[in-house]
Amino acid sequence: MKYFKKDYFYSLRGSFALAIMLFIVSTVLQLIFGKINVTKLQFPISLYLFLELFFIILALWLIFRKHAVMRWFASQWATTTAISLFLLVVTIMALTPQSSHAPAIIRALGFNAMIFSWQYAVSVAFLLFVLGFVTLRKLKPFKGRQIAFFINHFGLWLALAAAVIGFADRKQAVMQVGVDELVWYADEGEGDYMELPFAIKLEKFIMKFHSPRFVLFNKEGEIYDTKNYNPITIAKGKNLSYGGYDIYVHDYLEEAVAMGDNIVPMSNMPGTMVAVKVSVNGSDSAAWIAPGSYMFQGHFLQLHPDTFLTLLDPEPAYFGSDILLYTQSGIASEKHTIAVNEPLKVEGWDVYQSSYDSAMGKDSQYSVFLIVKDPWLPIVYAGIFLLIAGAIWMMFAKIKNRS
Amino acid sequence: MIWHWFILMTLVFAITWLLGGLLIFKKDRTKSVKLFQWLLPLIGNVAILIFIALMWIELDRPPMRTMAETRLWYSFFVAWITWFVFLKTESKPMYILGYIMALVFLIVDIIHPEYQSKNLMPALQSPWFIPHVVVYMISYAILGAACVSAIIGRFSIRKNPNSLSDSIDLSMKLVYPGFALLTLGMLMGAIWAKIAWGNYWSWDPKETWACLTWLFYMLLIHLQYSHPKRHKLLSNLLVLSFLVLVITWMGIRYLPSAMSSVHVYGG
Numbered sequence: 001m002k003y004f005k006k007d008y009f010y011s012l013r014g015s016f017a018l019a020i021m022l023f024i025v026s027t028v029l030q031l032i033f034g035k036i037n038v039t040k041l042q043f044p045i046s047l048y049l050f051l052e053l054f055f056i057i058l059a060l061w062l063i064f065r066k067h068a069v070m071r072w073f074a075s076q077w078a079t080t081t082a083i084s085l086f087l088l089v090v091t092i093m094a095l096t097p098q099s100s101h102a103p104a105i106i107r108a109l110g111f112n113a114m115i116f117s118w119q120y121a122v123s124v125a126f127l128l129f130v131l132g133f134v135t136l137r138k139l140k141p142f143k144g145r146q147i148a149f150f151i152n153h154f155g156l157w158l159a160l161a162a163a164v165i166g167f168a169d170r171k172q173a174v175m176q177v178g179v180d181e182l183v184w185y186a187d188e189g190e191g192d193y194m195e196l197p198f199a200i201k202l203e204k205f206i207m208k209f210h211s212p213r214f215v216l217f218n219k220e221g222e223i224y225d226t227k228n229y230n231p232i233t234i235a236k237g238k239n240l241s242y243g244g245y246d247i248y249v250h251d252y253l254e255e256a257v258a259m260g261d262n263i264v265p266m267s268n269m270p271g272t273m274v275a276v277k278v279s280v281n282g283s284d285s286a287a288w289i290a291p292g293s294y295m296f297q298g299h300f301l302q303l304h305p306d307t308f309l310t311l312l313d314p315e316p317a318y319f320g321s322d323i324l325l326y327t328q329s330g331i332a333s334e335k336h337t338i339a340v341n342e343p344l345k346v347e348g349w350d351v352y353q354s355s356y357d358s359a360m361g362k363d364s365q366y367s368v369f370l371i372v373k374d375p376w377l378p379i380v381y382a383g384i385f386l387l388i389a390g391a392i393w394m395m396f397a398k399i400k401n402r403s
Numbered sequence: 404m405i406w407h408w409f410i411l412m413t414l415v416f417a418i419t420w421l422l423g424g425l426l427i428f429k430k431d432r433t434k435s436v437k438l439f440q441w442l443l444p445l446i447g448n449v450a451i452l453i454f455i456a457l458m459w460i461e462l463d464r465p466p467m468r469t470m471a472e473t474r475l476w477y478s479f480f481v482a483w484i485t486w487f488v489f490l491k492t493e494s495k496p497m498y499i500l501g502y503i504m505a506l507v508f509l510i511v512d513i514i515h516p517e518y519q520s521k522n523l524m525p526a527l528q529s530p531w532f533i534p535h536v537v538v539y540m541i542s543y544a545i546l547g548a549a550c551v552s553a554i555i556g557r558f559s560i561r562k563n564p565n566s567l568s569d570s571i572d573l574s575m576k577l578v579y580p581g582f583a584l585l586t587l588g589m590l591m592g593a594i595w596a597k598i599a600w601g602n603y604w605s606w607d608p609k610e611t612w613a614c615l616t617w618l619f620y621m622l623l624i625h626l627q628y629s630h631p632k633r634h635k636l637l638s639n640l641l642v643l644s645f646l647v648l649v650i651t652w653m654g655i656r657y658l659p660s661a662m663s664s665v666h667v668y669g670g
């Protein structure tokens with residue numbers, strides 16, 4: 001019976017045991033009810049839920065703050081339980097592949113889709129309640145360290161509550177736009193399309209590359225392990241050393257086409273590739289090497305019976321789209337560039353450069369955009385900025401003497 | 404090519420740290436001994452700084468893309484933090500273990516240079532990239548030092564019963580700023596992910612492990628606040644948390660749960 005004594009909950013062992021108990025109970029709920037269907041929690045339900053959570057925590061605290069149970073919920077012990085319960089859930093998530101292909105037992109336990117599981121829901125709910133009560137308990141006096149405490153703890157509460165409750169309100173879809181095509185709808189997956197309050201016309205897809213790199217391969221086409229070699233920037237007139245060979249670069253063309261065995265410069269044409277004219281180990285004869293493209297075969301140079309030199313496909317350094325934007329609320333047409341790390345904001349949506357026709361590379365005839373709408377983002381960001389402020393404070397704060 | 408000088412440079416770092424390390428055991432603590440015991444390792448520390456700067460110039464991009472490059476930064480920060488901690492506390496074991504840790508990561512880099520096998524992909528070309536990685540590396544270095552201090556405390560407990568308490572004091576002094584930087588690194592990562600991929604948090608394996616690491620240190624901070632006397636528990640947790648951190652940093656690619664991570668880059 002000692003486990004139900006009050007003291008037990010005020011011990012470290014009790015705090016951990018309670019976390020494990022809560023985990024077991026929520027696992028039973030998971031086994032009975034299965035995965036939680038979060039789409040039911042969309043706006044306006046999500047908003048009610050958020051406000052209810054906030055006001056229930058506040059009301060419970062105001063009414064019961066003197067009560068023994070409430071004092072426990074606002075204590076160090078509950079904190080230990082809350083953090084270790086959430087830690088347990090995240091540990092399982094970190095060790096189990098999160099995919100629908102999982103053994104039946106793992107699926108029943110919900111371990112393969114942790115963020116839709118009862119264990120996750122219970123641990124987050126417990127954490128939000130405890131964190132809420134703790135924050136309220138420490139509100140007075142509101143000065144000095146207490147302010148730092150408030151910033152950290154309320155920041156986490158806000159970010160976590162908004163992120164979890166707002167999860168179902170986050171919408172994302174994909175827009176594939178061909179060159180010169182005007183698109184005003186997006187693909188939500190599973191055959192659903194939605195009309196958008198804006199339209200995008202693709203003027204041009206743009207791609208830039210890093211300078212190409214040499215590669216050595218054998219008759220079977222296997223690449224020699226060259227990862228220990230330094231990168232070298234290929235440029236015209238340079239003497240370079242690569243894989244034990246001295247390579248002199250006679251010519252360097254960013255855009256070239258193959259004509260028989262020869263390579264000639266050519267720009268503004270589909271299928272062009274990078275090409276380099278080299279001679280090796282002081283040899284008099286020079287040869288073109290090129291990685292090839294969807295139009296032309298690669299060119300290589302035989303160095304040994306079983307060693308060939310060529311260029312690797314250059315790696316993308318940048319890709320983006322020049323677009324014209326039209327909106328319902330008035331913009332007739334406005335030029336923009338959307339690129340990786342440079343999204344565009346329009347009518348409550350964020351538009352991201354997502355991908356392109358990878359077979360065609362720089363000549364891709366379409367561009368793929370990811371569009372995202374996340375109405376809870378401002379609240380999550382408010383929480384994040386509080387946490388950032390708290391962390392900066394923590395970095396410079398004087399640490400209390402432990403003894 | 405600067406990387407060709409790496410082994411030689413590592414030797415230079417090692418010699419300066421070793422000589423400084425020999426001085427700290429010298430019996431007669433004259434002024435010049437005291438001067439050189441911090442001046443010598445400082446030379447090694449500055450040399451790493453110069454090496455990284457030269458690499459940056461040669462590569463024409465921040466050298467923090469591959470595992471080998473982040474390890475180099477890590478050694479750099481560990482060396483500097485060890486130097487500062489020694490300056491403040493004069494703890495000999497901290498000096499020795501700190502610089503050994505810095506050296507181990509440099510030696511791993513000599514064995515696995517995998518140096519620069521890829522160029523920067525578009526998603527990494529962002530103003531968030533440098534602060535995000537640098538803040539994480541500083542945090543890792545500080546938390547590594549905190550772990551070292553906890554281990555030292557455990558091993559010297561027989562000689563001096565107070566040593567564990569003292570070393571945990573030092574650990575916690577390091578954990579607070581270390582955890583603050585961990586938080587900053589994570590949140591900067593979240594903001595960047597929103598800009599680059601459209602979502603600030605997607606429970607990708609690397610993100611899940613980063614969260615786990617953060618939770619371990621959060622538990623540690625709160626437990627030490629409520630149970631400052633549970634020295635064994637705290638020192639265990641200090642070591643365990645750092646293990647989780649190292650898995651997050653370097654072990655993700657070997658986990659079955661993380662084969663599909665978007666954050667596992669080449670090299």
Ligand code: HEM
Nearest residue numbers: 075076079082083127130131134145149152153156586628
């Ligand atoms: C799971 C959520 C959390 C809960 C339930 C919680 C709860 C608590 C509690 C009860 C205290 C002791 C305060 C006292 O009684 O005087 C505390 C202290 C502290 N917490 Fe949290 N906390 C949480 C998350 C965080 C986070 C995310 C951070 C940092 C980003 C943080 C940083 C701190 C710090 C630095 C202290 C020590 C305060 C001081 O030294 O004055 N906590 N927390």
